[in-house]
Amino acid sequence: MVSKRNKKLLENLENIGNKVIKDFEKNKNPTIKIPSRTLSNVYFDEKKGMLALGDKMIDRNYFNLSQAKKFMQTLLIASKLKEVLQKGNTVGLRQLFYMSKHTLEGLEENTFDNQDESDPVVEDIEGLLDALREELGIFAATKGKMAGPLKIRDKGDLINTSKLGSSGYGIPSIVEDHAIQLEDHDAKFILVIEKEQMWNRLNEDKFWKKHNCIILTGKGQPARGDRRMVRRLHEELKLPVYVFTDMDIWGYYIYSVYKQGSINLAHFSTKAAVPDAKFLGFKTSDIKRFDIPKEHWIKMNKGDLKRIREIKDYDWFKNDKKWQKEFKALVKFGHKIEQDALVAKGIEFTSKDYLPVKIKEKDWID
């Protein structure tokens, strides 16, 4: 049985094919119009506070030597997505690649040689349909996990994320609301933690219990599912999001990915960004305040400094005085400080001292 949601998606997928058939019938060059995802079509939407795609469309034509293969690949992936949706299953990006890879009859030519060719076509189709691949039933690798006073219904199972011991709830790749529903909760905020080891420490200290919150980590750069989950928690449960990272440009960038989105997935921002997210730290003003000893500072290298110069000029940072001040202070300090260094101040220092003070005093950058 095909759900109502899938029915609409199926219709839209079929319309791609119908349009091509019509073009043929009218003796026109069959064309698929796809939103451009190149850098020149990515912009920062100041009003919404997130990255977005512009209106630029690219034509993919059948009768064009340089586009014919890509045209065929687009229709092929679309037909496989239709198959997955009709069956109501989910498959991985690697599996979709194999489903779409075959040798053309009578030729030595393969439809796809590498997954590098099929993944971008999936993103093209996301743009075409204005739908996420997750809605189409396509998953990728998982990364993040979470815990806290929240019940989740995951493919029918009711899961209490405060009753999952040291493991926590592993955030699936597909967290769309047809697959996962947020049920009861008793949380006051969401704490997003960059590193897994810090999440583990806070989970062991039951930080989420003492402070009625949901703790979540994307283990460094978050997977799409992790970002989507943070957004849903924020939007549906109406909870503020605080992000806690290393004090280095890589951590600051991870914060901005949760907040404004990422350049290469700009179309995903409308469904995953949290423009309200606050940056809790670790930040330069914390060094003196929490007395981080010199031996736990790590000297920045050229790569760090280069990345700061790049990132400080990004549209969503360049007009922000607080952030420009922070970048300046970071460069002047010349060192990085990792979250894990806080454990040297005391095993429970982060959960008992650092975080409660920071949250209570709203000592964040927003």
Place this chain on the structure above:
Amino acid sequence: MVSKRNKKLLENLENIGNKVIKDFEKNKNPTIKIPSRTLSNVYFDEKKGMLALGDKMIDRNYFNLSQAKKFMQTLLIASKLKEVLQKGNTVGLRQLFYMSKHTLEGLEENTFDNQDESDPVVEDIEGLLDALREELGIFAATKGKMAGPLKIRDKGDLINTSKLGSSGYGIPSIVEDHAIQLEDHDAKFILVIEKEQMWNRLNEDKFWKKHNCIILTGKGQPARGDRRMVRRLHEELKLPVYVFTDMDIWGYYIYSVYKQGSINLAHFSTKAAVPDAKFLGFKTSDIKRFDIPKEHWIKMNKGDLKRIREIKDYDWFKNDKKWQKEFKALVKFGHKIEQDALVAKGIEFTSKDYLPVKIKEKDWID
């Protein structure tokens, strides 16, 4: 309150220090004896069917210019491990590094500059105490997940691993029996799957329900916790273990890590290896049988062939006729086949056709 288990470990940790004090009192050069973990002290124990460490010990002396720093580092890590155990907490390897890193008073010298220095010292102490770092409360990054008719008690929470939706139970880094207990189960075997995407597919098909089994993936090379979990499931629940990997030398090696252990963690084999584990596939005889089309074969490169030459001569493979035959067939075939390619045969082909036939006919290499 310190548990009985921790009391014994604490005693053993203290004995390291006591021995050093005694050496000082006797005007002897303080020495710590540590089991050598170099390749020359690793051997394959044919009787037990697993990798093991030999008897070779190395002396770490205080009055020795090239050993004094390592000597100090060993005592320092031991004292931090004592602190963690006494508090009954757990900390990450990165956090332990920071806890142990400081600048010597009046000198510019750091006790540790990199985690590359502290991690091996932790392994030294594992050897010294004949205990796992997990028993000492030290965790690392997690990887694997599992699902099936099994209840687990994780830090007090009772978790039904058949009720965790698309997420599954994320296998923690520390799965020792003081932290995690295996409760009721209704499983007949354990299926270890190399890749996460295949695990996701099988989980969605509820393969574990139809076949009363536990499905587990280490997402490629498993973390220590994943290997330890497979061993505990095998040993405590008395269940056979079937390993399902890609048909390539990297998959075959992953199988051997679950079965015999890994060279660089030979001391861990006694607690993690499963010498009874069967290799279910994908193997060369499956190609014809399950009619894998040529377009889904991936040509082997020089690196693959070099690795086959190395691995076929490993002690646990070189006298095994079945494996020598398989390696020969693999080289002759000259291609690799990934698990994910099976999805192209049909989205549910692996769970409905491939695996049931293989298991029913016991078509494995043991």
